[in-house]
Amino acid sequence: MSMLIYIAVMAGVTYLIRMIPFTIFRKKIKSRFIQSVLYYIPYAVLSAMTFPSIFYSTDNNITAIVGTVVAVILAYFKLPLTVVALAACVSALVTGFFI
Template sequence: MSLSMVIIVVGMTAVTYIPRMLPFIMFKEKELPVFWQGILRNVPHATLGALIFPGILTFHENSWFGIAGAAAAFLIAFMGVNIIFTVLGSIGVLTILSML
């Protein structure tokens, strides 16, 4: 491995590590306001939705197929069902739709 590759890897490590550790250091003994806690609590859900949504539309040649699966998963999850059964239910709906 050449020196330039080592410098690149160390640089990428620093660029990734610093933004992740900076909030821990800055807010170590401070309590965030309730408003910011609510926003930060929803970041994983928003990120997951942003990652999944494009795949829903490009999952199949017909984008309605993916939308039907997403709607089924949403309705099952809205009823309060466990995540595993939500995924299995959505797969079941898509299986039935593919047979039609």
């Protein structure tokens, strides 16, 4: 029973956080400042989530750094998302075999 309460609270809080701003906001935001912040938020959030967490994502700093460098290079040449992600994963895996 308490497990169901835990799960319900987890799911409920997470849903409301997502639903309220997304559903309530109807008007176009006029302020250039706010529009600018909202324009930059996606990149800022993804960057903050990636660094430094990516360096700890594979249980080994060296394989993670190799994977990161490979991902950055391939992304620079605009390869598709899946290719970049899989190449990072494979290069980290292969590096792990050598250390």
